Amino acid sequence: MTEQRKYVVGITDHMIGTPDLEAEVLGKDVEIDFFATTDETLFAADRLARLDALMVWGARLGRRSIAHLTRCRGVVRYGVGYEKIDIAALADAGIPFANNPDYGTEEVADHAVAMILSLQRRLWEHDARARGYTSGWQVHSLKPLSRANRATVGVVGVGRIGTAVINRLKPFGFRILGYDPGQPPGHEKAVGYERTDNPSDLFARSHIVTLHCPATDETRGMLDGDGLARMKPGAILVNTARGELIDDLDALEASLRSGHLAAAAIDTLVQEPPGDHPLLSAWRNREDWLAGRLVITPHNAFYSDHAAVEMRQNAARTVRILLDEGRLRNRITA
Numbered sequence: 562m563t564e565q566r567k568y569v570v571g572i573t574d575h576m577i578g579t580p581d582l583e584a585e586v587l588g589k590d591v592e593i594d595f596f597a598t599t600d601e602t603l604f605a606a607d608r609l610a611r612l613d614a615l616m617v618w619g620a621r622l623g624r625r626s627i628a629h630l631t632r633c634r635g636v637v638r639y640g641v642g643y644e645k646i647d648i649a650a651l652a653d654a655g656i657p658f659a660n661n662p663d664y665g666t667e668e669v670a671d672h673a674v675a676m677i678l679s680l681q682r683r684l685w686e687h688d689a690r691a692r693g694y695t696s697g698w699q700v701h702s703l704k705p706l707s708r709a710n711r712a713t714v715g716v717v718g719v720g721r722i723g724t725a726v727i728n729r730l731k732p733f734g735f736r737i738l739g740y741d742p743g744q745p746p747g748h749e750k751a752v753g754y755e756r757t758d759n760p761s762d763l764f765a766r767s768h769i770v771t772l773h774c775p776a777t778d779e780t781r782g783m784l785d786g787d788g789l790a791r792m793k794p795g796a797i798l799v800n801t802a803r804g805e806l807i808d809d810l811d812a813l814e815a816s817l818r819s820g821h822l823a824a825a826a827i828d829t830l831v832q833e834p835p836g837d838h839p840l841l842s843a844w845r846n847r848e849d850w851l852a853g854r855l856v857i858t859p860h861n862a863f864y865s866d867h868a869a870v871e872m873r874q875n876a877a878r879t880v881r882i883l884l885d886e887g888r889l890r891n892r893i894t895a
């Protein structure tokens with residue numbers, strides 16, 4: 562006779578393929594219903610209605626699906642950002658929501674700092690130039706680099722990752738500005754940065770800007786044409802947070818073409834993988850004008866062997882605690 566399981570937990574579009582780690586943490590009394598798709602329209606109503614909890618990786622979760630989660634005690638996102646989850650609809654349905662805030666902080670901070678240092682040292686640009694030299698190194702033809710301890714880095718969003726970035730940058734001697742309206746007075750002293758009261762001031766004063774805030778109504782398009790124009794001529798822009806913060810590829814292209822923006826490194830885009838755009842064609846085709854000045858990584862800043870395991874185990878533990886104690890840790894909404 563098959564054992565009757567006590568709970569049903571849904572898992573959507575799992576990045577690894579088989580939810581074996583989750584099964585181990587969730588335990589034998591949990592049946593896993595695996596939705597192997599990012600397409601929310603394929604989440605069948607009767608399957609949603611059976612779930613005691615739902616774990617979401619990259620899928621959108623909107624009001625239509627949420628309406629079918631009639632016995633669900635909580636929704637848990639595998640990652641940090643939750644702009645694809647309709648948290649207002651979850652709140653209306655009385656379903657608490659949690660994210661997974663601590664799994665890959667170190668990895669994303671390392672990624673951002675690697676991007677900052679390699680653009681500041683112009684590694685990719687000079688690699689491209691050096692490959693074209695046929696008669697000796699033409700060092701004198703390169704724009705000289707600037708010293709790290711003469712440069713200012715502006716950190717937008719001084720939460721977990723922003724703080725980890727600052728801690729990594731301090732030993733290099735960068736001057737560090739931070740903008741984060743969510744942090745209380747005194748946070749700047751505790752972490753070690755100079756607080757700015759608005760993003761424009763930070764953009765105007767920074768040689769390098771690195772983004773670490775969520776995509777919200779307030780931050781979407783923060784670095785559109787106007788935002789980019791506010792940056793220093795010759796500045797560097799790094800985005801490991803969310804593509805929506807730099808949502809205008811025309812403006813980014815214009816800024817890079819004119820040289821106002823010296824370089825950009827981007828791990829997150831509005832459309833992933835990116836579609837067609839002249840800037841992306843120039844990047845794909847390694848066009849000379851852009852050589853080494855636009856670096857794109859495939860939203861893998863978080864992705865280390867450790868973080869991938871931690872993320873899955875932490876999210877599953879959050880669900881197990883919910884099932885056992887009725888308490889949702891890392892809860893974001895009611």
Ligand SMILES: NC(=O)c1ccc[n+]([C@@H]2O[C@H](COP(=O)([O-])OP(=O)(O)OC[C@H]3O[C@@H](n4cnc5c(N)ncnc54)[C@H](O)[C@@H]3O)[C@@H](O)[C@H]2O)c1
Pocket residue numbers: 640641642643662665666669717718719720721722723740741742743744773774775776777779780801802803828829860861862863864
């Ligand atoms: N690329 C990746 O692989 C990857 C992985 C993890 C997280 N992320 C993204 O990185 C970002 C930061 O993650 P975190 O773990 O540090 O989150 P966090 O919640 O610890 O920190 C975010 C900070 O942004 C601040 N903030 C909110 N609105 C702001 C605004 N308008 N201007 C400036 N700051 C604002 C908050 O007050 C908070 O301190 C999130 O967008 C997350 O989704 C990306």
Ligand SMILES: O=C(O)[C@H](O)COP(=O)(O)O
Pocket residue numbers: 618619639640641642643860863
């Ligand atoms: O799914 C994603 O958005 C990322 O791959 C990891 O999640 P996070 O960036 O929200 O942590």
